[in-house]
Amino acid sequence: MNILLKKFIQNPLKICTVKASTNLSAKKIANLINNTENNNVIEIGGGTGALTQFVKNKDVTIIERDYELSEILKTNYPQYTIKNQCGVSYLKEYKNEYGLLASIPLIDKELKTELINCINDHISKNQIKWIVNLGYQYFDPLKGINFKNKKRYITLKSFPLEMIWHYF
Numbered sequence: 001m002n003i004l005l006k007k008f009i010q011n012p013l014k015i016c017t018v019k020a021s022t023n024l025s026a027k028k029i030a031n032l033i034n035n036t037e038n039n040n041v042i043e044i045g046g047g048t049g050a051l052t053q054f055v056k057n058k059d060v061t062i063i064e065r066d067y068e069l070s071e072i073l074k075t076n077y078p079q080y081t082i083k084n085q086c087g088v089s090y091l092k093e094y095k096n097e098y099g100l101l102a103s104i105p106l107i108d109k110e111l112k113t114e115l116i117n118c119i120n121d122h123i124s125k126n127q128i129k130w131i132v133n134l135g136y137q138y139f140d141p142l143k144g145i146n147f148k149n150k151k152r153y154i155t156l157k158s159f160p161l162e163m164i165w166h167y168f
C-alpha cells in the first residue's frame with residue numbers, strides 16, 4: 001500500500017489525498033518556480049516530495065507535519081532542509097525573503113485564516129515573492145491573499161483534477 005493511502009486511512013482530514021501528485025503537475029510547478037529570481041523556497045506539506053522533484057537550483061526547506069513522511073523526505077532529499085512541524089507555525093516565525101510552494105489541506109478554517117493572515121503580513125513586508133498552491137479547488141483556495149495577480153492551471157490528465165494556483 002502506498003504511504004499516502006495508509007496515512008489517509010489513519011487520518012483523512014490531515015492528509016487529504018490517497019496518492020502523490022502527478023509528475024505533470026510537478027513539472028508545471030517546477031516551470032513556474034525554477035526561473036524566479038529568489039533563491040529561497042519553502043514548501044509546506046511535502047508529503048513524499050512529489051512536487052519537489054523537478055525544482056532545480058533553489059535552496060528548499062520542506063515542512064511536513066507527519067513524522068514518518070518527514071523521515072522519507074530526509075532520505076529522498078538530503079540536499080534540502082526538512083522540518084517536521086506545522087508549516088503555518090513555521091511561516092509565522094520566518095523572517096527572510098521566500099517563495100512558497102503549498103499543498104496542505106485547507107479544510108481547517110482556523111488554520112487557513114492563520115495562513116492567509118501570515119502571508120498578507122509577509123506581502124506587506126515584501127518578504128514573500130510568490131505562492132504556488134496545488135490542490136483540488138476550482139475556486140480560489142487562498143481568497144483574500146493580497147497578491148495583485150493570480151492564475152489557475154488545471155492538470156487535465158490527472159484524477160482527481162489537480163489545480164495549480166499561482167499568486168504573484
Ligand SMILES: C[S@@+](CC[C@H](N)C(=O)[O-])C[C@H]1O[C@@H](n2cnc3c(N)ncnc32)[C@H](O)[C@@H]1O
Pocket residue numbers: 014015016017019020021044045046047048049050051063064065066069085086087088103104105134
Ligand atoms: C495533499 S498531501 C500533498 C503531498 C505532496 N506535496 C504531493 O503533492 O503529493 C498534503 C500533505 O501536507 C501535510 N500537511 C498537512 N497539514 C500540514 C501542515 N499544517 N503543515 C505541514 N504539513 C502539513 C500532510 O501530512 C501531507 O503530507
